[in-house]
Each structure stands twice: as C-alpha cells, then as structure tokens.
Amino acid sequence: MSHDVLLVAETRDGQLKKGAFEGATAARRVADALGGKVTAVVVGHGVTGADALGRCGVDRVLVVDGPAFARYAGDALAAAVLAAAAKVSPRLVLFSATVAGKETGPAVAARLSAACVADATGLAVEGGELVATKPRLGGKAFAKVAVKAPVAVVSLRQNVVTPADAPRTAAVERLDVAAPASRVRLQQVVAPTAKEIELTEADVIVSGGRGLQAPENWKVVLDLADALGAAHGASRAVVDAGWRPHKEQVGQTGKTVSPKLYVAAGISGAIQHLAGMSGSKVIVAVNKDPDAPIFQVADYGIVGDAMVVLPLLATEARSYLKR
Amino acid sequence: MDVVVLVKRVPDTETKVRVAADGKSVDPSGVQWIMAPYDEIAVEKALQLRDAAGGGAVTVVSAGPAETSKELRTALAMGADKALLLVAPQGAGDAAATAKALADGLKGVPFDLVLCGKQATDDDDAAVGPMVAAHLGVPCVAFVTSIEVAGRTATVKREIDGEVEVLEVDLPAVLTAQKGLAEPRLPGLKGIMAAKKKPLEERPLAAAPSPTETRALSLPPGRAACVKVPATAEGARQLLKALREERGVL
Numbered sequence A: 001m002s003h004d005v006l007l008v009a010e011t012r013d014g015q016l017k018k019g020a021f022e023g024a025t026a027a028r029r030v031a032d033a034l035g036g037k038v039t040a041v042v043v044g045h046g047v048t049g050a051d052a053l054g055r056c057g058v059d060r061v062l063v064v065d066g067p068a069f070a071r072y073a074g075d076a077l078a079a080a081v082l083a084a085a086a087k088v089s090p091r092l093v094l095f096s097a098t099v100a101g102k103e104t105g106p107a108v109a110a111r112l113s114a115a116c117v118a119d120a121t122g123l124a125v126e127g128g129e130l131v132a133t134k135p136r137l138g139g140k141a142f143a144k145v146a147v148k149a150p151v152a153v154v155s156l157r158q159n160v161v162t163p164a165d166a167p168r169t170a171a172v173e174r175l176d177v178a179a180p181a182s183r184v185r186l187q188q189v190v191a192p193t194a195k196e197i198e199l200t201e202a203d204v205i206v207s208g209g210r211g212l213q214a215p216e217n218w219k220v221v222l223d224l225a226d227a228l229g230a231a232h233g234a235s236r237a238v239v240d241a242g243w244r245p246h247k248e249q250v251g252q253t254g255k256t257v258s259p260k261l262y263v264a265a266g267i268s269g270a271i272q273h274l275a276g277m278s279g280s281k282v283i284v285a286v287n288k289d290p291d292a293p294i295f296q297v298a299d300y301g302i303v304g305d306a307m308v309v310l311p312l313l314a315t316e317a318r319s320y321l322k323r
Numbered sequence B: 001m002d003v004v005v006l007v008k009r010v011p012d013t014e015t016k017v018r019v020a021a022d023g024k025s026v027d028p029s030g031v032q033w034i035m036a037p038y039d040e041i042a043v044e045k046a047l048q049l050r051d052a053a054g055g056g057a058v059t060v061v062s063a064g065p066a067e068t069s070k071e072l073r074t075a076l077a078m079g080a081d082k083a084l085l086l087v088a089p090q091g092a093g094d095a096a097a098t099a100k101a102l103a104d105g106l107k108g109v110p111f112d113l114v115l116c117g118k119q120a121t122d123d124d125d126a127a128v129g130p131m132v133a134a135h136l137g138v139p140c141v142a143f144v145t146s147i148e149v150a151g152r153t154a155t156v157k158r159e160i161d162g163e164v165e166v167l168e169v170d171l172p173a174v175l176t177a178q179k180g181l182a183e184p185r186l187p188g189l190k191g192i193m194a195a196k197k198k199p200l201e202e203r204p205l206a207a208a209p210s211p212t213e214t215r216a217l218s219l220p221p222g223r224a225a226c227v228k229v230p231a232t233a234e235g236a237r238q239l240l241k242a243l244r245e246e247r248g249v250l
C-alpha cells in the first residue's frame, strides 16, 4: 500500500484557490504521519504559480491544463484526478468540500472503490489508520470515522486548517489528460453583479435576520461587512420574506459556513440556523432580546438594537483595523 | 417520464441529539423520524416533472429499516406511484455501501431521471447521489435549484462559487435537490387514503460491508459562556480588540 496523498487543488482563472493551501497543509500532516509524499493535481487553464504549493509541503505537482479544464466540470475533473491517481496510487485523495469537491469526490471514490468521507473538519492518522472527524446532524454531533478500505477520498471543509509553512521545492510536471465527452454542457453563467466574497470561503461573515426589521435596513449589515472585509449572509426568515437572495442563506437549508468570525445580528438562533454556522471559530451576537437563544452559542454578545450597534461597530472597525 | 427518487428516513431536524450507550450512534429514544427535508423537495419536483410530461411513474426508493415504509407511504400520499424498500434492519451502511446497494436495487427499475436530496440531514455527506450516478454510469449534477426537461436532455441551474450555472445534461442522469427546487406539498386526506393501496415492495438487503466505520460520536464541545459587551463605542472598541488580540480572528 502506498503512503502517498493526492491533493486535488482547485483553481479559478488559472490561479490556485485558497482551499488548495489549506488542503496542502492537511495533506502534508497526513503524509508525514504515514511516511509518504504529497502530490498535488492542479486542474485548470493557463495555470500559473502552481509551484507555490511547495511552500505548504507539496512534493510534486501535476498540472492538467487545457480549455476543457478552464471551468469546473465534473466529468473533466474526475478524469484528471483519476489520471493522477493512476500515476501515484495514493492512499488518500483529498478534495476541498466545495461544490466541485462534494460532487466529484464521491464519483472518484466510487470509481476507485475507495472509502469516502465528506466534509471532514479534521484528519489524523491513528495506529496507522486514517481517521477523519466530520460533523453530522447539522453540526449537532461530530463523528470519528475510520477508513478501512485501502484508498480513501476525503473532502475537507474550508477554513478548518490554517495553511502552514513546510517549504520545499515542488517538482512541477504537466499531465496530459484527454477531456471526456461532455454529458453535461455549460449553457450560461449568471455572474453576481458585484464581486462578492463567497460565503463558504469567507474568513469573516456578517449575517442579518428579521431583527433588521426591513430590507432597506440591510445597508448596516453590508456596511459592517465592508468594514470588516467580510462576506454577508442572512437567516431563512429574511430570505423567505424576499429581503435577501437564497444564496445568502446560512443554515440547515442554506449554506454551512465555518468562518473564523461570525457576526449574527437580529437573528434569534433557531436550531436550523445554528446548523449552518455553529462550526464558526468565534461567534458574536447582536440582539435586543437578552434571552435570545443565539447568546447560548455566542462567544461575545451585545444586547441592543442592531440598527445602532452595527454602525457603531463599523465606525470603530474602520479606525481600529487600520492600525 | 419515469423518475426515481431516493429518500432516506432521518431524525427530525428539531431532535435534541443524545449519544447512545455504544458511544457511536444517536440514541433513538424520543427521536421523531421524518423523510429527509431535501428528499421531500426531490419528491415534489419528480411529481411536477411527471405531471408536466403527461405520463410516466414516480418510484420512491429507500434503503433502511422496515419502519421506513412510513416515510415511503408519505411520498406515495404526496402522489408518487410506487415504492421500493430495501430492508436493512441496521441501516444500509455508509455512503459508499448505501450507494452501491441503491444502484444495485435500481436494476430493472426504468428511469429517465434519478433525483436525490443534496444531502441527508443525519450523515450530512452529500455523497450518495454522485456515487449512485458513478455506479449507474450516468452523469450527475449536484445542488440543482431548477430542472426543465425537453426530450432527452434536462436544463438545470445550480449555484457554484457565487455564480449560477445553467447546464444541459444528457438523460438519464442523477440530479440532487437544493432548496429552491420545489416547495413540497403536504399530503391531503385523499392522497393518504390512495397511498394505502399503492404498491410498496419490500426486498431484503444484504448490505455490503462499509469501507468506513464510525468509531465515536460526540456532542460539539460546549462553548464558554458568552461575554457581554456594552452597546457603546467603547464596547465596540473592546470587542474589536479582543477579536484581534485575544482570539486572532480579525
């Protein structure tokens, strides 16, 4: 059995995504514990800077580059990963738990007859065995899942590993992969109007709920998000009310996020909302009701009117963060 | 248009989770069981697609304990035509074992489309759909919020990296339902009565061993008590300082 790890490094516009470096660090730790090497397969078009993965402990980089790989496409990514896996015979194939990783990881696992652990928040080697930690039941429980198969495919939740230096010179090679016949064809991309920070990748998120009272009051949420360099989210109540689009919804029927900092303003803290954000490292709640359940999960709480408190925070953040 | 919907019986999302005595599963006492919420959305969409096509059948399929017939009856009461339960008293196993069992179970069931939930709200894997597709050798698009079928292709939408993609997929295919795809109907009395007479086939499932094993289940570590900060400019400054200097998150 090989002790190597194959990291699937996602790109956007030819550049490595942040999750690639988080994955590299997680992969390095597993490889060190197993006594193996880390190979990254970097899939995209016009890929540059792939050798930067060496900084976080990647030994070898296989670049799959071509127009068919410019944008994520499931069949194409699977073909690239399977071609790389055929070269390295990895013990672990590590994806990021993005839409791409969640869709293609299991497909690759099925093709390799491998074990599959999705959305892991931790990865360790215990007694020679791979053991992943993963949330279940919307974060109400955590499972330790041991891999019994010779090969495992794991997707790693974003933001749970901080990229760490383990510098080496990564050998970069090109890997030629024929793009498979496309059974899924892209017709159109509807891009967001403004360049927004993707919720699931954000380090800091400011979310608002029904306590904001009216959609026009959302400006205080957006302004604090801007001051903190944060993404912005919403509770289901305001999405259902049509104040905010569904893509901003955090929770059981929205997105699961695990930022370093989550600010919940005017959100009561219903169990279904907590399901999407209780994995955040630090939670700040702003609510006018001192008994709101959100304070039970919050690390810091401000009892007050969100319309007053958020602007205060934004003003102070603009001057404090500059220092 | 023949649509297969994969549905799973899961604990109600309101359930207060307790760990069972074995230390690795959910204590079932007091748990209310439901059809997984995204699977309900998938059932609704399947009914709409069948009706829009003006014919065909919606078959709901589950692997799980015998009690799952309750959730399958609910799907029949919503309007599905028939149900297949692969009976596995201890559950079907992990995502890989479940996907294999479901794909095998689908042999002989005609379909143009397989719909699943984006994820079952107990295991939270979002893995069974794409794995079933791989076993069946058909394409898969996960997390779709819209499906339109014309001839042998489906046009679907899904959100990725903050953008919405419109994709054309060859049928048959596996699609997984994201919120927004449909609003599940509540079964009416007529539907509930009709469901009693609809076919629900049960077959024993010799579940293959799972390639993973859950060793332990634990509740999330409790958070330290909430530190209250005054709603003043000074409070805001203290908070920002703590977030940056003590917690290192800014």
Ligand SMILES: Cc1cc2nc3c(=O)[nH]c(=O)nc-3n(C[C@H](O)[C@H](O)[C@H](O)COP(=O)(O)OP(=O)(O)OC[C@H]3O[C@@H](n4cnc5c(N)ncnc54)[C@H](O)[C@@H]3O)c2cc1C
Binding pocket: A208, A209, A210, A211, A212, A213, A234, A235, A236, A237, A238, A249, A250, A251, A252, A253, A254, A255, A265, A266, A267, A268, A269, A270, A271, A272, A273, A276, A286, A287, A288, A289, A292, A304, A305, A306, A307, B013, B037
């Ligand atoms: C199957 C299912 C799935 C669900 N999925 C989700 C999901 O994915 N995400 C989600 O969020 N919810 C979800 N919900 C809904 C959830 O149960 C709650 O209804 C919802 O989260 C409430 O949103 P809210 O906190 O914004 O509103 P409310 O519960 O109405 O809370 C508003 C809060 O604002 C406070 N407030 C009022 N005025 C002010 C003010 N001026 N300043 C500060 N605070 C103020 C109030 O004290 C209150 O705590 C789901 C429910 C179900 C049944």
Ligand SMILES: Nc1ncnc2c1ncn2[C@@H]1O[C@H](COP(=O)(O)O)[C@@H](O)[C@H]1O
Binding pocket: B005, B006, B007, B008, B036, B038, B039, B061, B062, B063, B064, B092, B095, B098, B102, B115, B116, B117, B118, B119, B120, B121, B123, B124, B125, B126, B127, B128, B129
């Ligand atoms: N035991 C099961 N029986 C039928 N369908 C299932 C089963 N497990 C999972 N599924 C389907 O696969 C989807 C994703 O499940 P999971 O990968 O466990 O998150 C669910 O929403 C169901 O549609």
